[in-house]
Amino acid sequence: MSSILIVEDEKNISALLRTHLEREGHQCFQAYDGLEAMEQFQRTHPDLIVLDLMLPGKNGLEICREIRCRSDVYILMLTAKQEEVDKLVGLEMGADDYVTKPFSVRELLARVRVLLRRPHLTREEERVPSISVGELEIDPGAMAVKLNGRLIPLTSLEFDVLYFLMKNRGLSFKREQLLERIWGEDSYVYDRSIDRIISRLRRKIETDPANPQRIVTIWGVGYRFNENS
Numbered sequence: 001m002s003s004i005l006i007v008e009d010e011k012n013i014s015a016l017l018r019t020h021l022e023r024e025g026h027q028c029f030q031a032y033d034g035l036e037a038m039e040q041f042q043r044t045h046p047d048l049i050v051l052d053l054m055l056p057g058k059n060g061l062e063i064c065r066e067i068r069c070r071s072d073v074y075i076l077m078l079t080a081k082q083e084e085v086d087k088l089v090g091l092e093m094g095a096d097d098y099v100t101k102p103f104s105v106r107e108l109l110a111r112v113r114v115l116l117r118r119p120h121l122t123r124e125e126e127r128v129p130s131i132s133v134g135e136l137e138i139d140p141g142a143m144a145v146k147l148n149g150r151l152i153p154l155t156s157l158e159f160d161v162l163y164f165l166m167k168n169r170g171l172s173f174k175r176e177q178l179l180e181r182i183w184g185e186d187s188y189v190y191d192r193s194i195d196r197i198i199s200r201l202r203r204k205i206e207t208d209p210a211n212p213q214r215i216v217t218i219w220g221v222g223y224r225f226n227e228n229s
Helices: 011-023 034-044 060-068 084-092 105-117 156-167 175-183 191-205
Strands: 003-007 027-031 048-052 074-080 097-101 131-133 136-139 144-147 172-174 215-218 222-225
Touching: 003 011, 003 034, 011 027, 011 105, 027 034, 034 048, 034 060, 048 060, 048 105, 060 074, 074 105, 097 105, 105 156, 131 156, 136 156, 144 191, 156 175, 156 191, 156 222, 172 175, 175 191, 175 222, 191 215, 191 222
Parallel strands: 003 027, 003 048, 048 074, 074 097
Antiparallel strands: 131 136, 136 144, 172 222, 215 222
């Protein structure tokens, strides 16, 4: 059982999330504003925080920044569709993933499962060498991706997919194989989830996302990271 802090000022949404997360076997705590969120965080030491971006008092970005200075707890941000810039800023401040409102509860639960399944890096794993393909470099120890020396903010899921493809560059993988690798046997996640992640990755690492040279589509199969990209 994991402990989860839900920071959401809309009490109906907070109650809905608590109900479903407790059904999954988690212990849940709730906070409805920024000040209460920090108090609950210090009191409960949760394994994961579901953090709304727009909150009274301190907003989600401020809370994320403060918590990251003290802890590597997993943070899943909730944000509205029009706040694209804020999502990127949130990820740069240390959020692990985000879900846009309105969201599917099943999709959110799947994201929570993925994060909680992912172990924090051990000292041995921190020594895993980085991988460079052309101007793109991925460092699994630092959880960092750089393109032409510039840091590219990725969610945990985007990072996992990119690292898997780069580590196995030149090989083609079906969507089902990528789903199993990243999500395991989670029946709530579908092929389109991989397509959406690939689309987001292309917007971040491709010169021309409409004509990708790094992550290419293998029609009738899935995706491949080109060895010579």
